[in-house]
Amino acid sequence: MNLLPNWLSQRAKVTPNRVAVDLAAESITFLQLHKRVVKRAFQLASYGIKKGHTVAIYMKNRIEYIELIHALAYIGAKALLLNTRLKQQEIQYQCSDAKANFLVVDESYEETILLSGTELIQLQDLIYRHEKEIVLQSQYDLNDTYTIMYTSGTTGNPKGVMQSYGNHWWSATGSSLNLGLQTNDCWLVAVPLFHISGFSILMRNVIYGMRIVLHSKFEAIQANAAIETKGVTIMSVVTSMLTQMLKELGGRKYPESFRCMLAGGGPVPRVLLDDCIEKGIPVYQTYGMTETSSQFVTLAPEDSIQKLGSAGKPLMPCQLKIVNANGEEVMNGIEGEIAVKGPNVTSGYLNKPEETDKAIKNGWFYTGDIGKLDEDGFLYVLDRRSDLIISGGENIYPAEIESTLLKHPLIAEAGVTGLPHKQWGQVPAAFLVVTSPIKKEELQAYCQSMLANYKVPKYYFIVDDLPRTASNKIIRRKLPQRIEQGRQL
């Protein structure tokens, strides 16, 4: 029961002439996509990439990204998806931790230092590469790992989340059982493909046989144009994207065929919801994470006002419970840790059995997020795990920034938390105890050399000490209280 035909090759057989991907300049059918992917697979093979290898990808949204993803499945290799905002040190860490054999990059890759143990392939070289014919994998074992995406937990270094073919299948079908699936459906991809939010659309693309429109990056004006003129019916967004789109939309309305804004990254604020209702835009709010291979809980538009702030109810294959500190399930109305279970949940963290055992017990994944269920079973997420900061749809983990700051010779203590921001929802702010005076420019330059830009703190406060628990752990939620007594750089 765990073997499925390769989804792209099945689509090339079953619905060969349907449009798979719409780009600015061309439309590619499933059969055409299959043929391009086979060529890419043979080109990749000529570098020595083979079954069982791990291949990292550092590329912006582009058709070659899609081709590579499917080509790796045909080869039987795993894909390590790198955030294109990562800096050299972060790339090096992830490639080395995942034992990536190759790293494919496009021109957005500006680093020049060679990675040890990982061979670099330039996309421009790959495109004109000769082909080496190999036997293609015609089916998947659903338990096999397909993709690896890194995410940080409560402490320290990012961990590689293993996502299997089955995780992606179950996520896609679970979503379709919730949102429905129409013949004319078309999903706009304006979120990064290296995130599960974007990648999961590629999976729905081949599993549903559904057209997608691919944008290289999000631009409100282009996104609206795609909805208004390209037959887009569904789009994945985060709050900041939705805000920009509504502003650009002004007095116009979307066509009636547009049926779903799938909004992730935290609850949509009331004013924005009201604006959407006025314009007749159905917003489905979601809760999910890299470990659940996309959405796990969704809130239907009809419940969005009555259940304001809620993330909704689990998808069909998904179970959810709230547990107390002893791991016991609590009643509706009581706060606790959110634990989830389902075939779309990761089997664990790559090469980290201890971290895996800590997170997954008896098939339940403990998210670290705090939440409660109301009397009708609707989930409210009260606090993201490890004080997660969500900034313009990017997850930022304070622990990672803190550990970077602590490496600076003049910093004795560092605490990071999110502060509200009009455009991005939140931005990271650093609270520092220093051994000597230090300038903001110096700190920023230091952080920019070590961290992706979105992780670089926007504010720095010099304080006498940090709020801590009895066991000396930083209480990050209390950091904002130090703003007044601190000195902002």
Place this chain on the structure above:
Amino acid sequence: MNLLPNWLSQRAKVTPNRVAVDLAAESITFLQLHKRVVKRAFQLASYGIKKGHTVAIYMKNRIEYIELIHALAYIGAKALLLNTRLKQQEIQYQCSDAKANFLVVDESYEETILLSGTELIQLQDLIYRHEKEIVLQSQYDLNDTYTIMYTSGTTGNPKGVMQSYGNHWWSATGSSLNLGLQTNDCWLVAVPLFHISGFSILMRNVIYGMRIVLHSKFEAIQANAAIETKGVTIMSVVTSMLTQMLKELGGRKYPESFRCMLAGGGPVPRVLLDDCIEKGIPVYQTYGMTETSSQFVTLAPEDSIQKLGSAGKPLMPCQLKIVNANGEEVMNGIEGEIAVKGPNVTSGYLNKPEETDKAIKNGWFYTGDIGKLDEDGFLYVLDRRSDLIISGGENIYPAEIESTLLKHPLIAEAGVTGLPHKQWGQVPAAFLVVTSPIKKEELQAYCQSMLANYKVPKYYFIVDDLPRTASNKIIRRKLPQRIEQGRQL
């Protein structure tokens, strides 16, 4: 990855207020259905029915059938679904072969002899039975057997096909990826629930959260009324049902919201298709069997004329190949045995490891049916192997002759089988239901114009009706019994 929450209990949580079942007199929501099912589970438990038991059901289509099916899942018991046309001896055989612990019957059960080893429960007794509270199974293991349906193969006694929770899940989701899934979808059940065609709709009901309309039996006038007034969007039919419905429909048309006639049990004749096209009725033809837990291959309406007589292409999770006598896959265009593979295919026959090993090799189920793929990958089912007529060394497939005969304007129904012949071993004989008198010479000239000589029937019998199964398939081996009552041309 093999554990899912019980689908009904999940629906009662996620979409409690959606209508699950529409009956003539009432509408039942998923939450109400769940509550009724829990009561039934407790009532069944009071008879001593428990996890691991097998419970046979001999009942016509009715709400209690649906309740029992889900109640057995809550208990963790298997359901043996009996055809209500079976006679005492056949019931006894199936109950005994499946080691059924209990048999639940309604008033349509007229047999009085007690079964040995199987305890009889009258539905009327069950309904007023006291309850015994037990722990309900809150989740499924997809590998566990849920239902058992008997089917005859090419030879010998009927065999119990084991259908797991996973088989049903994959069948339902595979179907939705093909047909789509709309918020307003509603499936009319006018085929027997004891057949996979009817039972699979119950699974889609809870997996999709989709309303169904349940009819106790098929009546063209009621079926049309349900489509015209009850918001039915999809219906499962066989050819003879469709014929009757079109006749009853006369000059009327279905509402635009009606979007799918799912037609099983063999190709739909051209005249009928033409009629459907004229009336704007989309017909999806299918090929499937008990062993594949419903449809495996479907033909979309847009291909039905160009690919007349084809069963279409496999569902997304399904693989298909044509093999020769040596078990080797043959090229498109070549006839051979149809072999299928997929997570909706049975793991085998109950307590019959030898029969299972004969039918399933390397994950491929050998259907015993003969077919071919055309150059575009469309499947043509040529015949059931058991009905093969061999005449003078030539292979003749009755279905091919029947579909030719059905194209004749005066022929309403046609069945073909082999009759013994001194010279050729067998010759094809046709059994016909006609709309107006017709001459033998005319028929022969017609057939000769369409078929190779050896395929032209040597005998023609005009009959009142054809022997059919409960699911309306022609029983070709019983055709010779009609010789006496028929009129030979």
